[in-house]
Amino acid sequence: MAKILVVDDELLIRTMLSEVITSLGHEVIAKENLTQGLAAAKEICFDVIYLDVLLPDGNGLESINEIRQVSSCPELIVMTGHATPDDAEMAVRHGVWEYLHKPFTVEHIVRSLTRVIAFREQKRQQMKSALKRDDIVGSSPALMQALDLVAQAASTSVNTLVQGKTGTGKELFSRAIHDNSSRSNKPFVALDCASFTETLLESHLFGHKKGAFTGATADREGVLQAADGGTLFLDEIGELPMQQQSAFLRVLETKRFRPIGSTKEITSDFRLVAATNKDLREMVRLGLFREDLLYRLRGLSIILPPLRERKEDLPELVTWWLKKRCESHDLRSKVVSDDFMETIMAYDWPGNVREFIHSMDRACTTVGQESVLYSTHLPVELRVSVARAATGEQLGQSLVDPVAQETAYIASTPTINSAVSLTEPNVFLPQSLKEHRLTKEKEYIEGLLAYTQGDIKQAHILAGVSRGHLYELMKKHNCSK
Template sequence: MKPIWIVDDDPSIRFVLEKALGREGWPIRSFTQTRDVLKALADTDNSDPARQPPQVLVSDIRMPGGSGLELLEQVRAQQPGLPMIIMTAYSDLDSAVSAFQRGAFEYLPKPFDVPKAVELIRRAVEESQREEEAEVQAPLQAEMLGQAPAMQDVFRAIGRLSQSQVTVLITGESGSGKELVARALHKHSPVSGGPFVAINTAAIPKDLLESELFGHERGAFTGAQTQRRGRFEQAEGGTLFLDEIGDMPFELQTRLLRVLSDGHFYRVGGHQAVKAHVRVIAATHQDLELRVKDGVFREDLFHRLNVIRLRLPALRERREDVPMLTQHFLQQSAKQLGVEPKRMGTMALHRLQAFDFPGNVRQLENICHWLTVMAPAQQIALKDLPPEVLGGQPLPAMGAASAALTALPENPVAQAVESAAALAEASPMSASQSGTADAGWLQDLGRHAQQLLAQGHNDVWNQLSQQFEAQLLRTALAATHGRRVEAASRLGIGRNTITRKLQELGLDDESFD
């Protein structure tokens, strides 16, 4: 792991943080003024352990020789992905707002509780490691994003079809990314050098669709003052993508069938056959077999289109991809708007993963754009999510446990232990009446915590935290048959984090196959 850099002119602050972070096994490098930091940043080298760049930078806001906010601006310009935590003894709103506006990861007022400061730095480290993993994977994910098994099946199919020009039918719900699949099929095909032309057959009026597809001759109808090339001719030597093919008018289906059968078509009002050297990819969100049975879609056309079928999963079927997609769309939205990318808090991300997304990936993209504009801080909290997400998965009833959950910082271990304490204080009857599905295990956790406290243990927090983390890791690795990268993705942590945690908890040699 790369070092944590601490910047503060107060030696006592540096000493406390160095000792606390050293106990975590993290490498540390300390500075007393901003110009030394900037000089060290300019001299970093990943290949040299002594000159590695920082994983996280923790800086005071007021120091001689330059402020932490000025340092933040310069660091963001040089290393935009580096999380930076701003410390200050001047806990005023202006400083906090200024820090967040300039892209700070978090704002830490002095005096601070050391365990909370360490936990904040841990979150920043995990965020930094996730960013690094995303950068490594970015070239492979330029077209489509997805680590879920269902998406991997789609990627494999695209790979197998890369040497073929066979007709493909893509099925999937609206907003699931069917056009992205079509574009990937075109890009990795023998006709990739030709054009990719898309047409949504449901979006064009029936009277105009024939001319849009096949073109028309001059004088073919009122207003046809010149000859016009249709989409088939525009796609010559490339790919024609027919989106929402299930909505194509029945009479036009016959003309499309003829083109697919013999490769010729006539412009509207024309008498000379035009040869079509075009690969056709079609897509629909409808059940074409049912449309055929209902007599609104030609069975022979269905069989012509259904040579190879690719089913694109709905987003609710690939929830493990939500964190990756969310990060991608937040970065994309920030770039479009010219602002710093925002980050999802743990609770907010969990709620997004629990949401069913009736509008699929397109809806998630819209939500990320909305959050980029509307969320007040750089880190998006649960309460910042749009109403359809919060309404789609109602918050638990506000009993003792859920009140504790909403008030706590976004740390799963802290949430579990402190929520358990709240439940333990409540009567068993009130906890059972709260209607929360988690009340049982939280009560058990609360009773276990009370037992340890009654026995005089002084490390209850560490004991329960380690048990909690170990159980989460065992469960996730069992569910993924020991695949660490997949387990880390589903838990919402970085690959380096899961490796480190397994080593710390003595689980590295356990088998989860």
């Protein structure tokens, strides 16, 4: 869905365009004069702007340069009922998408808008494919959606709010925005708002002059000044005290501030990226966060998915981290066993990627010089959580009507000719280990694995033993999947 701005003094034009744009599934805002249109363009990240030429308070064509400077770099479609060759040339030279003559048809609007949005999406995808995403690993739909927003944010200078649970990588994504932006050759300055007292936070934010307070033995540059020309990253923005919220709101509006103890204001051209794991809307409702500051922060919002919502990225994350760990510690290459992968896939990762990295570190430390990681190398707390969850799941299954459960199981089990003799080669009946009449345990295990095509989960259920017991039997008889 694209965001479209319509700037036209004619109510009929605004209404018609709004209805057509909405019918195509896009969001539209309509303004009746140039002043309102420019204000909206500076506040909101628009993809396309329909701009009339003759407006009550100015000429649309003469405002193209100012509109081009807004952070979202929107595509422009100029509209006029008094077309002239000179105006058409001026529009083309300023890079507008189309010089549209009034009156126009609905079909023309649909065709034109579809093309310009496709063009803008193509540019976005090209940037996304070339995105620098160091240490952001994975290709799941949830992750790719977040990276798409990173690409959008990097192409503009609009204030961006990155939201996500603890450990999802908010600073990592914020750095990616900076590294892919036009400010990448300037500083990326980070400040954790939760790490300082109110007084120290003010000093770190605005800086101070020598003698401004007890302990201020020298001038200190604040992060606002240090981020001039680059990106200012404020982590845990929800921890910013109310007094600093008011002061910082003014800085966002004017890009000017005064260090503590100074009589002179300083200008800083910084781009703001803020992050939080809190619900700022709820904080606004409770009077703990300024609503006007929230509006300023979220010119563009990126919500990072928790790891449990992108588990398909775990195999790639494991490979990436093992390679990085082994290279940095000059260790022999390591691989993981099936039970290792099964365990981490079964875990919900409440601590997200940060917890995953700590768990992999622990596993690599525990395995020592061995080359294969097994689930036993993972932290005990993690394995306990998986075991308890599996026990609860099995308990829930045992409460199901046994007749219905057996019927469903039989229906899902491939039909086997029970009249076939057990002595015939390559024949295996899915009996439990206890019920099986073969005297050779190894023969049973081999037949079981062949029947299930190496599916350990199905195999241990058919055998009527725990997964760990089955692994022990496989090890005992040297059976592999």
